[in-house]
Amino acid sequence: MQLYDMPDARGHFGQFGGTFVAETLVEALDELRMMYEKYRHDPVFLAEFAHDLKHFVGRPSPVYHAKRWSDKVGGAQIYLKREDLNHTGAHKINNTVGQALLAKRMGKPRVIAETGAGQHGVATATIAARMGLECVVYMGSEDIKRQAPNVFRMKLLGATVVPVESGSKTLKDALNEAMRDWVTNVHNTFYIIGTVAGPHPYPMMVRDFQAVVGVEAKIQMQEMVGRQPDAVVACVGGGSNAMGIFYPYIDVPNVRLIGVEAAGHGLETGMHAAPLTTNSPVGVLHGNRTYLMQDADGNIIETHSVSAGLDYPGVGPEHAWLKDIKRAEYVGITDDEAMAAFHGLCRTEGIIPALESSHALAHAEKMAKTMRKDEIILVNLSGRGDKDINTVAKLANITL
Amino acid sequence: MSRIQTTFAALKQQGKTALIPYITAGDPHPKHTVNLLHTLVANGADMIELGVPFSDPMADGPVIQRASERALVHKVGLTAVLEMVKTFRLSNQTTPIILMGYANPIEAIGPKAFADRAKAADVDGVITVDYPPEECGEFVQELRSRDIDPIFLLSPTTEPKRVDLIVSQASGFVYYVSLKGVTGAANLDIVEVSARVAAIRKKTSLPVGVGFGIRDAATAKATAAIADAVVVGSRMVQVIEASTDDNLLDNVAALMTELKTAVDAATKSI
Numbered sequence: 244m245q246l247y248d249m250p251d252a253r254g255h256f257g258q259f260g261g262t263f264v265a266e267t268l269v270e271a272l273d274e275l276r277m278m279y280e281k282y283r284h285d286p287v288f289l290a291e292f293a294h295d296l297k298h299f300v301g302r303p304s305p306v307y308h309a310k311r312w313s314d315k316v317g318g319a320q321i322y323l324k325r326e327d328l329n330h331t332g333a334h335k336i337n338n339t340v341g342q343a344l345l346a347k348r349m350g351k352p353r354v355i356a357e358t359g360a361g362q363h364g365v366a367t368a369t370i371a372a373r374m375g376l377e378c379v380v381y382m383g384s385e386d387i388k389r390q391a392p393n394v395f396r397m398k399l400l401g402a403t404v405v406p407v408e409s410g411s412k413t414l415k416d417a418l419n420e421a422m423r424d425w426v427t428n429v430h431n432t433f434y435i436i437g438t439v440a441g442p443h444p445y446p447m448m449v450r451d452f453q454a455v456v457g458v459e460a461k462i463q464m465q466e467m468v469g470r471q472p473d474a475v476v477a478c479v480g481g482g483s484n485a486m487g488i489f490y491p492y493i494d495v496p497n498v499r500l501i502g503v504e505a506a507g508h509g510l511e512t513g514m515h516a517a518p519l520t521t522n523s524p525v526g527v528l529h530g531n532r533t534y535l536m537q538d539a540d541g542n543i544i545e546t547h548s549v550s551a552g553l554d555y556p557g558v559g560p561e562h563a564w565l566k567d568i569k570r571a572e573y574v575g576i577t578d579d580e581a582m583a584a585f586h587g588l589c590r591t592e593g594i595i596p597a598l599e600s601s602h603a604l605a606h607a608e609k610m611a612k613t614m615r616k617d618e619i620i621l622v623n624l625s626g627r628g629d630k631d632i633n634t635v636a637k638l639a640n641i642t643l
Numbered sequence: 644m645s646r647i648q649t650t651f652a653a654l655k656q657q658g659k660t661a662l663i664p665y666i667t668a669g670d671p672h673p674k675h676t677v678n679l680l681h682t683l684v685a686n687g688a689d690m691i692e693l694g695v696p697f698s699d700p701m702a703d704g705p706v707i708q709r710a711s712e713r714a715l716v717h718k719v720g721l722t723a724v725l726e727m728v729k730t731f732r733l734s735n736q737t738t739p740i741i742l743m744g745y746a747n748p749i750e751a752i753g754p755k756a757f758a759d760r761a762k763a764a765d766v767d768g769v770i771t772v773d774y775p776p777e778e779c780g781e782f783v784q785e786l787r788s789r790d791i792d793p794i795f796l797l798s799p800t801t802e803p804k805r806v807d808l809i810v811s812q813a814s815g816f817v818y819y820v821s822l823k824g825v826t827g828a829a830n831l832d833i834v835e836v837s838a839r840v841a842a843i844r845k846k847t848s849l850p851v852g853v854g855f856g857i858r859d860a861a862t863a864k865a866t867a868a869i870a871d872a873v874v875v876g877s878r879m880v881q882v883i884e885a886s887t888d889d890n891l892l893d894n895v896a897a898l899m900t901e902l903k904t905a906v907d908a909a910t911k912s913i
Contacts, residue, residue: 253777263746263773265702267798267820269805409708415699422701427824429800527746527773528699540720541751542698 247493249564254443254531256564262442263527268422271429276444278349283451288344295340296455299373300330302337304456306463306621312591319614321607322472323624324460324488327596333626334456334484335366339435341452343370346433353377353432357421359386359414359480360552360599361393362626363437368402378402381420383413386551393630411545414480414555418529438481439559442530446559453487460621461491468619474499474610477623478602479573480516480553482562484625493570502562503606505548506575516546516554519566519573528556533563549578549634550598552626580605582638585628597626598634645790646739646767647815650689651850651871660867662687662906663852664899665743665876667694667710668727669719671883675891679883680731684738686896687903692770692874695724695744702772704825706877709884721748721757725764732765741768741794741815749774749782758785768792768815776812783812796820797843799835810847816872818852819843826877831856833865840869860905867909875902 254260262272282288296302304325313321326334339356346354354376358364364380371378380397384406387394397404410416418441425434439446439453457475464471475492477485479502489500507515515521518534526535528543536544536556548554565571576584581598584605588596596604600623607622614620628635636643644652654661664683668676683691696714700707721744728740742761749757749771761769769786771779776795783793792815797806799822810817819840821831840851853866854874866873879898886894 261778262775263778264775265772265798266775266796266809267702267800267824269775269798270800270802273802409705409712410698419699419701423704423825426702524751526750529701530773532750535747537747537751538720539751540718540722541748542696542715542720543747544698 249561250443250447254447256560257567258525259533259560259563260443260446260531262530263532264442264530265426267426267429268442271425272442274349278345279444279448282345282348291344292341295344296337300336300340301328302455303459303463304328306460306467308467309588309592312588313611315591316608316611318611318616319473319618319620320616321611322464322619322621324456324621326456326484326623326625327594327600327627331362331366331369332629333362333366333597334453334487335363335437336369337455337487338437338449338452338483339363339366339370342433342435342448343374343376346376346435347374349433351431351433353379353428354435355379355381355421355424355432356435356437357381357414357417358437359417359554360550361386361390361397361630362552364402364404365393365396365400367435367437368397368400371402372400379424380404381407381417381424383407383411383417385412386414389634390551390630391633414551415543422529438483439486439561440481440529440531440533440557446531446561449483450486450490450561453483454490456484456487456623457489457491460488464621471495471498472619472621473614474501475621475623476501476503476603476607476610478503478553478599478625479519479558479562480505480555480599482559484623486559486561488623489565489571500565500571501606502571502573503602504573504575505550505553505602506577507547509577510575514547515575516548516556517575518556518558519562520575531560533557533560549581549638550602552597552599553602574606576602576605582635584608585635594624595628596624597628598631600625645792645815646737647690647792650739651816654689658911660870660906660909660911661689661852661872662903663690663692663872663874664688664879665692665694665874666879666883667696667707667714668724669696669714669717670710670880671713671891673714673717673719673723673727676727677730678892679895681735682892682895683899684735686899688738688899690739690741690872692741692743692876693724693728695721695742695748697745697748700745702825704877706880706884707826710880721752725760725766728764728766739767741770742766743770744772746771746773754782754785758789758791761791762789766791768794770794770796770818772796776809787814794818799839803842806843806846810849813849816850816852817843817847818854818874821853821855826855831862836866837869860901863902864905864909867906868912873906
């Protein structure tokens with residue numbers, strides 16, 4: 244069997260990926276690519292990364308058998324990879340630790356980031372505080388409203404949060420603004436991209452830093468049940484938590500990989516953020532070629548999801564590739580289905596999941612019902628839901 | 644020879660520098676665009692950069708972002724822009740039109756189909772901000788086989804080795820972005836720009852245009868002394884933004900006159 248070896252030297256996953264940026268950024272990306280090539284297999288760098296993941300992030304995160312919930316659903320056994328238990332409450336911190344270590348080695352005193360739900364912004368502000376780096380986070384003004392607790396956390400950590408008022412005022416516009424900052428301050432600034440999108444080497448580098456999730460899960464599943472799961476399920480916005488848990492499983496036969504996109508109000512309404520599930524056209528945005536929600540003129544259309552972290556019109560290029568080669572499957576879960584799964588996990592397992600992760604949970608629930616009791620689904624529980632309490636209270640008509 | 648090459652050749656004979664204003668198609672309203680193009684020509688534009696509105700203009704500052712947003716309110720996309728060029732060509736067959744925009748609207752049509760339609764509209768050159776030469780070989784071939792010039796940007800951070808690669812793909816002219824940052828950012832450092840342009844000239848015989856940071860007569864004149872073309876974008880769009888339907892063409896004509904006088908007054912040091 245041929246081992247999976249993607250991307251190519253210039254960051255292409257088949258027709259996807261690449262480096263579609265303005266000329267001013269080419270040299271910065273070349274420098275980043277060379278530095279990452281230098282350190283990605285460097286034992287000292289990797290040891291430092293592993294040390295921080297263990298002592299600062301709290302890894303390994305456990306795998307947990309959600310037995311009561313599995314029994315209630317009735318069908319396959321559902322296991323959860325508990326990324327919600329990481330420091331700062333999501334998988335995002337894994338990647339920011341890696342990129343910040345690289346920024347240090349490159350002598351960049353200033354880091355910038357874009358954020359949607361605020362988890363990547365918090366993770367960046369956290370590691371910047373720990374390493375003594377100046378930190379500026381771009382966040383759409385719409386997202387600032389719906390994720391107020393995370394905005395406050397970033398400020399406590401010493402970061403400057405810049406509201407982005409252009410376009411749809413959400414994640415994609417925050418990314419545009421961060422790119423503009425980077426073009427202007429490229430000499431002293433490291434751009435910490437939070438997902439497996441952007442120009443090469445970001446999709447590969449973020450995947451590599453997040454792959455610790457899948458590497459641990461493989462060992463933990465073997466220890467717990469003596470085999471690997473029948474399916475691995477993860478939510479996909481840009482796709483970093485999904486790539487992190489999928490990647491070590493790509494070469495493992497008989498493990499289905501299922502990415503869950505936000506179907507919003509329903510795929511048929513057009514108000515969603517599911518470019519893969521709906522077979523959106525291929526295009527170029529934010530430095531890479533991928534499936535993109537767009538109109539006939541190639542302008543990006545507004546997306547909708549109850550979860551800010553999935554509210555993105557594109558998807559990481561490696562997911563586009565995995566869909567095309569049929570190694571992974573992609574499905575949509577609506578706002579309502581995600582909310583139901585959110586409440587279900589809260590009540591039966593005592594775990595408050597992030598709304599993003601609740602999409603993966605909802606699909607696992609659907610699948611489990613069609614499977615035998617001795618079959619196993621592993622869900623990447625990518626984050627905890629404390630940040631979402633205001634959104635949930637509003638939707639469920641609960642007075643706080 | 645392409646229309647762009649002919650224009651540069653004629654200016655060179657007269658010892659002049661080209662003045663290239665930029666406007667975003669459809670800004671402030673699609674009904675004005677063709678009139679604006681004619682006004683620019685009547686007041687000294689040697690060529691025109693016509694911006695294709697895009698929802699996510701990552702390399703542009705707030706001024707040109709707002710121009711894109713104003714145009715998109717009226718659904719002015721690439722197809723509509725090509726129609727505007729066709730209409731302009733009914734009464735002007737001499738002034739080169741260069742489309743400037745982002746990759747995705749071209750991807751949506753497809754590189755070959757776009758090249759066909761651009762040729763049919765009589766477009767002369769295309770600048771695609773986020774198509775570096777490594778990613779657009781096929782597109783460049785489609786353009787060049789139709790005598791449309793693919794125009795590339797060079798930046799202060801472009802390594803000498805990349806300059807070689809870029810000039811090997813480019814035709815018409817190369818466009819030196821005079822500062823790091825987005826369009827409409829701070830003023831330019833003419834001494835540094837001068838040194839960079841001289842270095843580029845050692846590697847190519849293509850004309851060198853300079854843009855980003857040229858906002859008034861003084862900067863236009865200083866740039867004209869060292870460049871083959873002076874591009875004025877954000878300042879032009881600011882004047883359009885501040886105008887009403889009634890004084891729009893007059894205000895644009897006034898700015899063009901100021902810039903043209905300055906560019907023509909420059910003493911060429913090349």
